[in-house]
Amino acid sequence: MTGPGISRFGPEEEAEVLSVLRERELSRYRFDDHDGVAPLSKVARFEQEFRTLTGARHCLGMNSCTSALFAGLLAAGVGPGDEVIVPGYTFIAPIAAVVHTGAEPVLAEIDESLLLDPADVAAKITARTKAVIAVHMLGAPCDLDALGAVTREHGLLLVEDCAQAGGGTYHGRHLGTFGRFGAFSLNVFKTFTAGDGGVLLTGDDDLYETAFALHDHGAAPLRMGVTDGPPLFGLNLRMHELTGAVALAQVRKLPDILRTLRANRDKLADAIGDLPGVTRRPLHDPDGDCATVLAYTFASAATAGEVATRLGTITLNQSGKHHYANMSQLRPDLTDLTVPRASETPRPERAVLHRSYPPGSLPRTDDLLSRSILLSVGVVDSYLGSGVGIDVNADDDAIEAAARLFKTTVEDATKAAL
């Protein structure tokens, strides 16, 4: 199993997909079936239901979260000359989206919550800063009170990357509704999935219209795709109708998936209990956490490394394109001897990156990640670092067994490290 959403696939997803195939309407516009205004396609119904679930004013389905971030940033006016602050622990996608707008990503530290540190955001603001991307990593909400305060004070856009936190909340309000826009992913590791896919939420009418036009060749929202919106060069980032069909079935299951994840997280954490020298990641709102993983931070990197090796997992500083220090794209100072074709290919980051981020650039992020490991509760993803633990369908015996394994491994590894 990969993510919680896919573990819950059943007749509902099959029925929605089959109805698309039987009706032969594979576009969100259902071109053969209306007289001007598109009737409700699966994509449109998914948008409607996700909007209702989250309380957002606008919801736009796309082909990925990366597309939603890119279109949202462009629609918000981010472009060449601007700086956008992103955390050094993220997935590379929001950094890539910034780079492709022509703006420069500026990396900031995380804190013990493994999320963007509002104090370091404040320290990284310059006259060129335009936006801050709060990445709700590992299913948990960022400190949105503090990030809201700092962005308001400096007149910056707050953007939410909710890819890993679909359905999550912060003090009772849905993630993705705090920033100028929020972007979600429907890839296979997420709380709800359609294989691939993305969503943009916004409360801003202009941003919605512009993002819609950008995602569909300059079209106006919800018309046939032939009615012009703002005069701009759009791309095609549309959500496919088959994706919409699966996403529709999944959004209806999301509340139940989250209930199960949260109950299993609590059982697993209780069964593990307190361990000397180990701290469970503090959360800014435990009730709003999607509970896809449990994160533990050890007193020393040596012990964390020993535990990770014995469990057959990794410490988070080894988590591929999630830790900035593993992203060679952030090293414009390096030549690409290992990637010969890259020297012939235009590299957008070369044009926009004025800073380079070798390992050590964010010492607190490096330190925390090197001392932290994950147990899966529902996202089983060895690249992320959550290859061990339980999945969303785990019963009490499986939860007990995972807790026992973790506890004895920590005890043995701690003794060995002494």
Ligand SMILES: Cc1ncc(COP(=O)(O)O)c(C=O)c1O
């Ligand atoms: C934090 C984060 N942002 C963005 C993305 C990109 O999502 P997508 O694969 O839908 O483009 C991911 C994907 O894993 C992610 O984890």
